[in-house]
Amino acid sequence: MGDLILEEGETLRGCKLAYRTHGKLNAARDNAVLVTTWFSGTGKVMEDVYVGPGRALDPAKYFIVIVDQIGSGLSSSPHNTPGAQSMARFPRVRIGDDVQAQRRLLKDAFGITELALVFGGSMGGQQVYEWAVRYPDQVKRAAVVAATARNTFHDFMFTETLIEALTSDPHWNKGWYERGEDVRDGLNRMAGIFAVMGWSTEFYEKKRWQSLLGMSSERDFINGVMRAYFAPMDANNLLCMAWKWQRGDVSRHTAGDLAKALGRITARCCVMPISHDMFFPPRDCEAEQRLIPRSAFRVIEAVEGHMALNGFDPAYTAQVDKHLRELLDFPA
Amino acid sequence: MGDLILEEGETLRGCKLAYRTHGKLNAARDNAVLVTTWFSGTGKVMEDVYVGPGRALDPAKYFIVIVDQIGSGLSSSPHNTPGAQSMARFPRVRIGDDVQAQRRLLKDAFGITELALVFGGSMGGQQVYEWAVRYPDQVKRAAVVAATARNTFHDFMFTETLIEALTSDPHWNKGWYERGEDVRDGLNRMAGIFAVMGWSTEFYEKKRWQSLLGMSSERDFINGVMRAYFAPMDANNLLCMAWKWQRGDVSRHTAGDLAKALGRITARCCVMPISHDMFFPPRDCEAEQRLIPRSAFRVIEAVEGHMALNGFDPAYTAQVDKHLRELLDFPA
Numbered sequence: 001m002g003d004l005i006l007e008e009g010e011t012l013r014g015c016k017l018a019y020r021t022h023g024k025l026n027a028a029r030d031n032a033v034l035v036t037t038w039f040s041g042t043g044k045v046m047e048d049v050y051v052g053p054g055r056a057l058d059p060a061k062y063f064i065v066i067v068d069q070i071g072s073g074l075s076s077s078p079h080n081t082p083g084a085q086s087m088a089r090f091p092r093v094r095i096g097d098d099v100q101a102q103r104r105l106l107k108d109a110f111g112i113t114e115l116a117l118v119f120g121g122s123m124g125g126q127q128v129y130e131w132a133v134r135y136p137d138q139v140k141r142a143a144v145v146a147a148t149a150r151n152t153f154h155d156f157m158f159t160e161t162l163i164e165a166l167t168s169d170p171h172w173n174k175g176w177y178e179r180g181e182d183v184r185d186g187l188n189r190m191a192g193i194f195a196v197m198g199w200s201t202e203f204y205e206k207k208r209w210q211s212l213l214g215m216s217s218e219r220d221f222i223n224g225v226m227r228a229y230f231a232p233m234d235a236n237n238l239l240c241m242a243w244k245w246q247r248g249d250v251s252r253h254t255a256g257d258l259a260k261a262l263g264r265i266t267a268r269c270c271v272m273p274i275s276h277d278m279f280f281p282p283r284d285c286e287a288e289q290r291l292i293p294r295s296a297f298r299v300i301e302a303v304e305g306h307m308a309l310n311g312f313d314p315a316y317t318a319q320v321d322k323h324l325r326e327l328l329d330f331p332a
Numbered sequence: 333m334g335d336l337i338l339e340e341g342e343t344l345r346g347c348k349l350a351y352r353t354h355g356k357l358n359a360a361r362d363n364a365v366l367v368t369t370w371f372s373g374t375g376k377v378m379e380d381v382y383v384g385p386g387r388a389l390d391p392a393k394y395f396i397v398i399v400d401q402i403g404s405g406l407s408s409s410p411h412n413t414p415g416a417q418s419m420a421r422f423p424r425v426r427i428g429d430d431v432q433a434q435r436r437l438l439k440d441a442f443g444i445t446e447l448a449l450v451f452g453g454s455m456g457g458q459q460v461y462e463w464a465v466r467y468p469d470q471v472k473r474a475a476v477v478a479a480t481a482r483n484t485f486h487d488f489m490f491t492e493t494l495i496e497a498l499t500s501d502p503h504w505n506k507g508w509y510e511r512g513e514d515v516r517d518g519l520n521r522m523a524g525i526f527a528v529m530g531w532s533t534e535f536y537e538k539k540r541w542q543s544l545l546g547m548s549s550e551r552d553f554i555n556g557v558m559r560a561y562f563a564p565m566d567a568n569n570l571l572c573m574a575w576k577w578q579r580g581d582v583s584r585h586t587a588g589d590l591a592k593a594l595g596r597i598t599a600r601c602c603v604m605p606i607s608h609d610m611f612f613p614p615r616d617c618e619a620e621q622r623l624i625p626r627s628a629f630r631v632i633e634a635v636e637g638h639m640a641l642n643g644f645d646p647a648y649t650a651q652v653d654k655h656l657r658e659l660l661d662f663p664a
Contacts, residue, residue, distance in 0.1 A: 153550045154536040158528045161493075164521050168500050189496050196490045197528070201613050204486040218485045278610065281533050 001108070004101055010091035013084075017105050018043065018074035019067045022051050023059030025110055032112045033057060034102060035066040036120030036127040038309065039241045040233060043068050049311030050119070056324035062116065067102050069123065071240035075101075078236035079180065087236050088175025095123075095248045099130045103138075114138050117328060118267075121145035121309045122280070123241065126248035129262075133250040136266040140332035143270040143324055146280045146306055149288050150249045150258050155279050158197055159246045165189035166235045175236050183235040190238070191226040198226075200276035200305035208303060212312050262291035269295035270327045272320065276305040298323045333440070336433055342423035345416075349437050350375065350406035351399045354383050355391030357442055364444045365389060366434060367398040368452030368459040370641065371573045372565060375400050381643030382451070388656035394448065399434050401455065403572030407433075410568035411512065419568050420507025427455075427580045431462045435470075446470050449660060450599075453477035453641045454612070455573065458580035461594075465582040468598040472664035475602040475656055478612045478638055481620050482581045482590050487611050490529055491578045497521035498567045507568050515567040522570070523558040532608035532637035540635060544644050594623035601627035602659045604652065608637040630655045 004015040020043050025032060035046050035057070043066040051057045051064055068075040070093045078090035085091060106112040118139055120128045125147020132142040133149070148155070166172055169186030177183055203209070209221035230238075254260040269292050273285035282299050289297045300319045302308035308316045336347040352375050357364060367378050367389070375398040383389045383396055400407040402425045410422035417423060438444040450471055452460045457479025464474040465481070480487070498504055501518030509515055535541070541553035562570075586592040601624050605617035614631050621629045632651045634640035640648045 152533060152536060154528065154531075154533045157524060157554070161521070161525050161528055164524060165496075168517070168521065170502065185500070189493070189500065192489060192496060193493050193525070196486065196493055199486075201484060201486045201611070201616055204484060205616065205619070222489070279533075284533055284537065287537075 001101065001104060004097060006091055006097050007094045008092040012070070012076060012091055012093070012097075014076075015070070015101060016076045017067055017070075017101055019065055019105065020047060021066070022047070022064040023062050025063040025112070029112060030114060030116060031062050032106070032110070032115050033062045033064045033117045033119065034106065034115050034131070035064060036098070036102070036118070036124035037067070037069045037072055038120070038122035038124045039245055040230070040238065042072055042074050045310060046124075049317060050320070056321040056328060057119070063110075065106065065110070065112075067105065069098050069127065069241065070101065071237050071244065073234060073237050077234070078175070078240055079234040090236060090240055093240060093244050095126045095130050095244060096134070096252070098127050099134060102127070103135070115140065116332070117141040117143060117324075119143045119324070120147070122147050122306065123245050123248070126151070126245070129250050130248075132265045132267045132269065133253060133261050136264055139267040141269070141327050142265070142267040143272065143327055145272045145300065145320060146274045146277050146309055148248075148280055148284055149262060150251050151246060152284055156246045158279050159242050161193050162190050163239060163242050165193055166239060169235075172235055175239075177235065180234045181231070184231065186235060187230045187233065188227050191230045192222070194230070195222055195226045197278045198305060198307045200278060200303055202276060202303040203305060206303060212304070258288070259291045262288060263293065265292050265294075267294070268327060268330065268332050270298060270323050271295055272298045272300050272323055274305060274308050275299050275301045276303050276308075278305055280306065296323075296326070333433065333436060336429065338423055338429045339426045340424040344402070344408060344423055344425070344429075346408075347402070347433060348408045349399055349402075349433055351397055351437065352379060353398070354379070354396040355394050357395040357444070361444060362446060362448060363394050364438070364442070364447050365394045365396045365449045365451065366438065366447050366463070367396060368430070368434070368450070368456035369399070369401045369404055370452070370454035370456045371577055372562070372570065374404055374406050377642060378456075381649060382652070388653040388660060389451070395442075397438065397442070397444075399437065401430050401459065401573065402433065403569050403576065405566060405569050409566070410507070410572055411566040422568060422572055425572060425576050427458045427462045427576060428466070428584070430459050431466060434459070435467070447472060448664070449473040449475060449656075451475045451656070452479070454479050454638065455577050455580070458483070458577070461582050462580075464597045464599045464601065465585060465593050468596055471599040473601070473659050474597070474599040475604065475659055477604045477632065477652060478606045478609050478641055480580075480612055480616055481594060482583050483578060484616055488578045490611050491574050493525050494522050495571060495574050497525055498571060501567075504567055507571075509567065512566045513563070516563065518567060519562045519565065520559050523562045524554070526562070527554055527558045529610045530637060530639045532610060532635055534608060534635040535637060538635060544636070590620070591623045594620060595625065597624050597627075599626070600659060600662065600664050602630060602655050603627055604630045604632050604655055606637060606640050607631050607633045608635050608640075610637055612638065628655075628659070
């Protein structure tokens with residue numbers, strides 16, 4: 001999509017956005033749905049877990065565009081950018097940059113200037129909030145799972161522990177490793193921290209790693225799920241996203257006034273925290289929801305905590321679908 | 333106290349226990365209270381926060397013995413043990429070893445064979461449970477704040493992240509650093525993880541680091557409280573305690589049957605989780621409390637989460653005192 005001037009000042013040259021679409025844009029161009037992606041995920045998991053015939057996001061009804069966030073590995077990222085902005089030289093990217101890029105993509109590629117819905121979870125939810133605050137006239141509905149509009153300091157510190165897990169690995173070498181897998185100690189440490197914060201105490205107590213994920217033991221789960229999940233990832237990509245995640249904050253547009261920023265939202269919103277989420281707890285999400293004029297607060301019950309987002313449990317996706325339908329069926 | 337044969341098989345030679353006492357043992361020897369210590373703490377904090385005139389643990393009524401756990405820095409620990417068991421050569425110690433050593437101390441130094449109360453928090457609580465399960469005829473009352481009798485896998489993984497924070501520091505050098513402060517990067521990382529798990533999201537949201545702790549900013553809090561707290565500590569000592577913490581489990585005495593182990597307790601027990609504790613959540617503590625015959629479940633309300641144990645807030649200590657009085661005033 002050409003150059004993207006970033007909030008931090010640098011220009012991301014020859015910016016590429018990876019996206020996938022489902023369904024067809026209607027003549028009125030009013031059935032477009034944007035789906036965003038989270039930390040460590042790509043559009044693939046969003047497609048698999050949230051989109052399909054008979055689902056709330058049904059390609060028979062909506063034109064669904066899933067866009068990978070910058071740094072996620074498919075869109076422009078440290079590991080796939082050549083030359084002067086490669087690896088450790090990749091510029092700092094903010095949530096707002098993703099939203100700018102997505103907006104340009106939707107307009108240039110499809111002529112879309114209004115979205116029936118923007119939907120995302122976790123860092124994807126940060127992008128949804130940014131959209132709704134910044135372009136209220138272009139977003140008719142917004143739905144967020146397990147995210148906040150302004151990242152909390154607690155969450156900032158959590159992300160900091162993930163960053164330190166990677167950067168403390170000598171093989172990371174300030175971003176100049178030969179191969180991604182060289183940073184395996186750091187990635188393993190990150191997987192360990194995510195094992196603590198990504199699920200919940202109840203998930204382990206109920207042995208959901210067995211009943212839900214089919215692992216034979218806790219150790220089997222740590223190695224076969226948590227470590228295996230992060231092992232193929234690129235450290236610089238993760239660090240790019242982590243830095244962005246830490247600084248997600250819609251009140252940047254209102255000089256730090258969160259109530260004012262969220263008060264700007266005209267979209268109908270559905271705020272869906274996950275009951276057992278350890279870093280985006282329902283309490284934090286509810287405090288924000290109260291500041292959004294036309295919004296509903298719907299807690300998703302899932303002992304999987306934050307990781308429930310991955311849709312392992314049909315009971316989770318059924319809840320999300322129900323709330324999305326409620327939002328979509330109601331005239332915006 | 334001479335040699336201590338450890339559960340893992342090795343003998344801790346010339347084992348030393350640090351302890352402090354308050355009050356006087358009465359003629360009937362039935363007013364003795366044992367207070368244990370937690371991870372990263374010494375008897376000093378227990379004395380300052382939980383003992384005093386007019387408090388539930390009043391030296392005018394009770395003979396209070398506060399014993400530092402092995403590895404804590406004052407009792408035998410990697411950093412203060414000379415010769416063949418120094419530093420990285422310090423043997424693996426378990427909760428049961430502490431209890432054995434404490435029992436010997438109480439008998440040999442004071443002729444105490446029955447305790448009116450055993451009280452402790454966090455790892456100190458693990459020791460309380462071990463006492464109550466193993467020596468039911470010697471423990472008339474037991475009170476535990478923010479701890480479980482069998483460590484959960486979630487908590488094991490949390491502790492693992494602390495261990496990895498230290499051992500990933502090249503200056504740790506497999507335990508053979510020159511000076512404790514050389515492991516400052518590892519200690520800082522540990523402080524960062526504790527900043528996430530030790531408090532709660534609400535603690536940060538309410539800016540309790542300011543109103544309660546008098547710090548000027550979140551960064552001031554991280555550096556001036558969290559890092560400053562761990563900076564003077566010895567990495568090998570922390571690792572010794574962390575390994576022990578991970579393996580606290582009273583069901584070792586009943587072939588893994590937790591209900592059977594806790595069913596052995598004859599002491600009146602007061603189980604006091606802290607409402608916002610992220611690694612010993614009330615839910616986990618309540619599941620155990622239900623297995624203890626003569627027990628009460630009392631949740632301590634404190635947005636400080638696990639770190640409330642340090643008694644920053646008079647509202648916290650008032651709750652603990654109230655429940656301890658209820659326990660102590662009732663004939664065992």
